[in-house]
Amino acid sequence: MRVRAVGLKKHFRVSKREAGIAASIKALFSRRHETVRAVDGVSFSIRAGERVGFLGPNGAGKTTTLKMLCGLLYPTEGTVEVAGHVPQRRESAFLDQIMLVMGQKQQLVWDLPPADTFELNRAVYQVDRAQYEQTVGELVELLDLGDLISKPTRELSLGERMKCELVAALIHRPKVLFLDEPTIGLDVSTQVKVREFIRDYNERYGATLMLTSHYMDDVAALCPRVIVIDKGRLSYDGSLEELVRQVRPEKRLTLHLREEVGEDVLRGLGALVERTRGEVVFQIPQDQLARTVSRALETLDVSDFTVEAAPLEEVMSELFAKSRADRAREDEEE
Amino acid sequence: MRTLRTLPALFKLGLANAMAYRAELLIWIFTSTMPLILLPVWHAVAEEAPLRGFSQSRFTAYFLAGFIIRQMVGNWASWTINYEVRTGSLNRRLLRPIHPLWSYATESLASIPLRSALAFPIAVLLIALTGMSQLADSTLAWLIAPLAILGSWAIGFFAHVAIGALSLWIHQSIKVVDVWLAGFYVFSGYLIPVTLFPGWLRDLSWALPFPYMHGFPIDLVTGALTDAEALGMLGAQWAWVLVLGVVAVAMFQRGLRRYGAFGG
Numbered sequence: 001m002r003v004r005a006v007g008l009k010k011h012f013r014v015s016k017r018e019a020g021i022a023a024s025i026k027a028l029f030s031r032r033h034e035t036v037r038a039v040d041g042v043s044f045s046i047r048a049g050e051r052v053g054f055l056g057p058n059g060a061g062k063t064t065t066l067k068m069l070c071g072l073l074y075p076t077e078g079t080v081e082v083a084g085h086v087p088q089r090r091e092s093a094f095l096d097q098i099m100l101v102m103g104q105k106q107q108l109v110w111d112l113p114p115a116d117t118f119e120l121n122r123a124v125y126q127v128d129r130a131q132y133e134q135t136v137g138e139l140v141e142l143l144d145l146g147d148l149i150s151k152p153t154r155e156l157s158l159g160e161r162m163k164c165e166l167v168a169a170l171i172h173r174p175k176v177l178f179l180d181e182p183t184i185g186l187d188v189s190t191q192v193k194v195r196e197f198i199r200d201y202n203e204r205y206g207a208t209l210m211l212t213s214h215y216m217d218d219v220a221a222l223c224p225r226v227i228v229i230d231k232g233r234l235s236y237d238g239s240l241e242e243l244v245r246q247v248r249p250e251k252r253l254t255l256h257l258r259e260e261v262g263e264d265v266l267r268g269l270g271a272l273v274e275r276t277r278g279e280v281v282f283q284i285p286q287d288q289l290a291r292t293v294s295r296a297l298e299t300l301d302v303s304d305f306t307v308e309a310a311p312l313e314e315v316m317s318e319l320f321a322k323s324r325a326d327r328a329r330e331d332e333e334e
Numbered sequence: 335m336r337t338l339r340t341l342p343a344l345f346k347l348g349l350a351n352a353m354a355y356r357a358e359l360l361i362w363i364f365t366s367t368m369p370l371i372l373l374p375v376w377h378a379v380a381e382e383a384p385l386r387g388f389s390q391s392r393f394t395a396y397f398l399a400g401f402i403i404r405q406m407v408g409n410w411a412s413w414t415i416n417y418e419v420r421t422g423s424l425n426r427r428l429l430r431p432i433h434p435l436w437s438y439a440t441e442s443l444a445s446i447p448l449r450s451a452l453a454f455p456i457a458v459l460l461i462a463l464t465g466m467s468q469l470a471d472s473t474l475a476w477l478i479a480p481l482a483i484l485g486s487w488a489i490g491f492f493a494h495v496a497i498g499a500l501s502l503w504i505h506q507s508i509k510v511v512d513v514w515l516a517g518f519y520v521f522s523g524y525l526i527p528v529t530l531f532p533g534w535l536r537d538l539s540w541a542l543p544f545p546y547m548h549g550f551p552i553d554l555v556t557g558a559l560t561d562a563e564a565l566g567m568l569g570a571q572w573a574w575v576l577v578l579g580v581v582a583v584a585m586f587q588r589g590l591r592r593y594g595a596f597g598g
Contacts, residue, residue: 012594072425074591092336095431107426109347111354116347123343124430126336152354 001081002176002208003046003069008078009232010039010064038064040232041078048175051202051209053223053240057320061232062212063102066178069210070100083176096125099174103181106165108153114164115149118171125172132171139167142197159190166194170201177201179211183218195221216312228319235323240312247319248310250283255296256304269296283310340432341440348444359445363452366404369397372525386530392556395468396527398460399552404524405449407487407547411438415498416508419593428590435495435586442491470557478568482551485571489547492578495586502589517542523549529558543578546571 016034017027039061046052056062067073068080071087071094080087085094108117122132140149143163148156156164162182169177179198183191199222202209213219219226219240226243228236236243253270256279266272266280270292274281284292289307296302309315352359376393379385388396415438418424427434461469470476493514500507519525522544528536539545550567553559559567 067425070429072428073593090428092431095429098429100425100429102425105423105425107429109351112347112350116350120343120347121430123340124432126339 001045002048002050002083003044003210004079004081005045005065005069006043006079008039008042008065008068008080009037009076010061010068010073011076012036012038037232039068039075039229042229042232042234043078044227044234044237046208046210048208049202049206050225051199051223052211053219053226054210054212054229055219055226055316056212056229059231060229062229063180065229066100066180066210066212070098070178071095072100096172097175098178099169099172099176100178100180101165101169101182103162103184106153106161107168108161108164110154111152113150113152114156114168117153117164117168118149121168121171127172135171135173136167139170142200143167143193159186162186162190162194166197173205174207175205176208177210179209179213181213182211183213183215191215191217198222216316220312228316228323230320230323231327233327236319243319244309244312244315245286247315247322250285250310251289252308252310253282253284253289253292253296254306254308255280255282255300255302258301258303261300265299269299337432337436341436344432344437344440345444348441349447351441352445352448356448359448360452362408363405363449366408367401368524369400369404373397388527388530391464391468395460395464395556396552398456398463399555400524400548402453402456402460403483403486403548403551403555405453406446406483407490408445408449409442409487409490409494411442411491412494412498412511412514413508414438414441415495416501416506419498419501420506422594424593428593435583438495439491443487468556470555470559472557472561472564474561475554475557475559475564478564479551479555482554482568482571485568485575486547486551488575489543489571489578492575492582493543495582496578499582499585499589502586502592518544518547521545522547523552527552529553543574546574 012035013033014036015027016032017023042061042065054062054065064073068075069082069087071090074088083094083097085091085097087094087098108114118132118136121127122129127135136149140146143166145160145163145167148160149164149167153161153164166182177198182198183194186194195218198209198211201207209222211218211222224239226236226238226240227234228243236246250271252273258278260278263272263275266275266282270282270284270288272280273283282292293305293307296305373394376388376397377390380388380390380393384392415424418427424434427437430437470479494511497507497510497514500510521528521539521542523529523539528539528545528549531539539549546567550571554564554567
């Protein structure tokens with residue numbers, strides 16, 4: 001196993017007070033604290049070379065878990081093993097094999113060109129000159145960076161900076177790559193480019209990838225397996241397809257119509273989700289799909305049709321809502 | 335071995351960064367001109383007669399040497415650590431397979447060449463104003479001077495690391511720097527040579543690390559110490575380096591267990 005977490009917990013003790021001057025003065029004399037269970041007993045393992053999406057709503061504990069896997073945070077309880085090492089020991093042999101890329105933070109030195117940070121990483125990770133030049137050359141070409149690596153980082157756009165971050169992170173060819181929102185804030189074409197690049201890196205070097213993203217397109221494009229976490233607890237671990245099947249077994253049937261028809265005719269076919277001029281969308285249980293398509297083609301003047309799974313965003317939001325409701329019920333029972 | 339091989343790259347990056355921030359560095363240098371401002375004050379005091387052995391030319395040598403040494407040993411690691419702990423940007427250092435303290439140290443040391451370039455004309459001025467008469471004539475003094483200046487830098491660096499590491503326990507440790515600086519200004523000989531202190535204050539000062547950061551290296555290069563005194567003080571200075579080094583590293587290491595890596 002490349003990554004293994006058993007009963008992983010991280011609890012933070014945070015101070016709490018209401019807004020306003022009176023509350024500020026009161027807090028001087030008696031400070032209230034509460035324990036935030038950011039990660040609360042998570043277990044999973046990831047094989048070498050796997051690409052795993054780590055999903056959850058804001059504040060679910062995704063980034064905290066990644067930080068524990070990288071050795072930045074000490075777990076409150078539980079054990080972690082990454083690439084055969086205990087991350088919190090921060091041994092050089094461990095740090096040589098991993099990297100965490102955070103979309104909102106950077107390792108590039110703000111006022112210097114990215115090339116200077118690349119050179120520092122070459123020295124820090126002891127990458128020999130020939131391999132360094134080959135790796136940087138390849139990455140710069142793949143990401144279309146050209147001369148940008150010689151401009152001060154502060155003068156680069158967000159997308160250009162993110163691409164340079166990836167180059168800096170991969171100079172030592174890490175075997176385990178943790179990506180936290182790597183495409184956040186990027187335009188669509190750059191998102192696609194970064195996704196392709198990440199997949200290529202995984203395939204070429206057999207690297208293990210663990211990715212968090214709020215863009216479901218990232219997850220759909222990169223991760224055959226997903227781990228879902230909510231309020232610090234694991235709520236799903238398995239294939240993305242299976243997750244969609246479990247949460248939303250219905251398919252989306254979109255019909256493009258040559259002629260407008262009455263609502264009553266459409267309702268007879270199944271659950272109508274959306275209707276625009278010349279286009280209607282139904283939600284149909286998997287086992288009734290063939291029959292419904294056949295009926296639609298018989299009864300309506302259909303110019304084209306498509307069958308798709310429900311959008312991943314909807315699936316995830318339904319899953320999060322369900323897991324929160326389950327949790328609330330559990331808490332009430334306790 | 336890895337650390338040794340990485341240090342030149344860290345130093346090179348620090349130097350490039352110092353060049354990028356040259357304007358800020360220049361402003362920082364202006365904030366350390368207090369010895370030059372005090373020089374005419376003490377000159378006036380010693381106009382009639384030397385004050386406890388301090389003639390006008392000795393005051394000139396003392397404060398000009400003080401300005402030069404201050405350029406060589408300036409530190410700001412506490413501000414950097416405090417900021418990086420609060421914003422989570424310490425993460426990028428922690429992810430690299432080299433201890434973060436090495437990168438803080440090289441960043442500080444890398445600014446010395448630029449600051450020394452400014453100190454050089456002051457050194458020429460020092461010699462022009464006082465001749466060689468106010469400088470040490472002992473070979474040993476000049477041999478150990480680089481060690482004494484390095485020791486002075488190291489005391490400041492480890493103190494700043496310890497204060498910066500405090501931010502891993504308390505919300506903001508930056509106010510503690512003000513306490514450290516107050517101690518430095520009073521006890522180091524920065525504003526008033528320690529020799530001019532009343533006996534009890536002089537004894538108290540030498541029991542603290544501050545005069546080893548400033549007064550001692552000045553006394554060494556201005557020939558105020560015998561060889562035996564110089565060696566004794568060098569030993570005491572490096573004992574402080576050792577103590578503060580152990581405390582700073584231990585605090586930083588222990589503090590990392592509490593690091594929240596927020597935001598980063």
